[in-house]
Amino acid sequence: MTLVVLWFLLVAPMMLVASRPAQDSINGTVPLVMWHGMGDNCCNPLSMGGMKKMIEQEIPGIYVLSLMIGSNIVQDTTNGFFMNVNEQVSLVCSQLARDPHLKGGYNAMGFSQGAQFLRAVAQRCPSPPMKTYISVGGQQQGVYGLPRCPGESSHICDMIRKALNTEAYTDVVQKHLVQAQYWHDPLNDDLYKKHSLFLADINQERVVNETYKKNLQTLDKFVMVKFLHDTVVDPVDSEWFGFLKTGQAKETETLQESILYKEDRLGLAAMDKAGKLIFLATEGDHLQFTREWFNANLLPYLR
C-alpha cells in the first residue's frame, strides 16, 4: 500500500539512531530482501524507500534490496495488480541467484501481498538460502474480501472487487489478476483448490510437495506480524496463517486448528515445535507501525 510506512516515517522522524558497537568494522551483517505490497513500489521514499534508508541507518553496512518487478516504478506498481504471481516469483528467484551480495544467504521481509510472494521464493528457490522470513501483514491463507484497497474510488479497485466476487477462479482472471491468485473462497473450497494458480499451490492444497516442505523448514525463523485493527485484510487471521473454516464465512480457525497444520503438510507444525514460528501482534491498521515498535520487535531479527 502506498500508505505503508508513511505514517510512521512522519510520526517518528529520523531520530534516535541508538549508539551500538560499530558493526561495520566486522561487517557481520546479513543482507535483506524486501518485497512491497499492492499499490506500492520498490522505491517510494514514503514507504519502501524510506524503510530501506531507515534499516541502513540502524544496521550500518547492511545490503538492502527492495525488489522492483519490471524495469521501472510504474511497471512495478502495475505488475502488483496484473502480473501472474508465479512469473513474478520466478523473476525474483533468478534475480536473487544472480546477485553476488546474496551468495551467503539473506533475510527476507515482505509487506502485505509481498509477504506471501516471498514465502513462495523460500519454498521454491533454496539458493541462495533465505535465513529469516518476516511477513508484515501478509495474507498467508489469502483473503476473502477486499474491504479497502489503494485508491478506493479508482476504477482499478472497483474492477478488481467485481472480478473477485464473480469469477475469481476462471482461467483468465487467475492468470491476470494478482489478487485472484490469493483469493480464498471458503464457500467454494473445491474451486479454490483446483483453480487457484498461486496460493493453493504454495499452501499444498492439491498435493504435498515435499520440496516446499523441506525448503521452508530450513528457515531459522518464520515471523508473522498481525495488525489488530487491520481494515484491509479480510479475514485478518490470515496474517497469522489462520482462516475461515471451510464451508462458511463467519467462523475462523487458527493455524494450529487447520488441516495444513494437523497433517503438517507444509512443515509448519514441525517448525512450531522447534520454536521457529513467531507470532507478533501490533495495534494499528494495515502496515501502520511506529519506528519504535519496528526497532524493538523486528530489527532484532535482521541483525
Ligand SMILES: *[C@@H]1O[C@H](CO)[C@@H](O)[C@H](O)[C@H]1NC(C)=O
Ligand atoms: C558488508 O557486506 C555486504 C556483503 O558482502 C556487502 O554487500 C556490503 O556492501 C558491505 N558493507 C560495507 C559497508 O562494506
Ligand SMILES: *[C@@H]1O[C@H](CO)[C@@H](O)[C@H](O)[C@H]1NC(C)=O
Ligand atoms: C515441487 O516444487 C518444486 C520446486 O518449485 C518443483 O520443481 C516441482 O515441480 C514441484 N512438484 C510438484 C509435484 O508440484
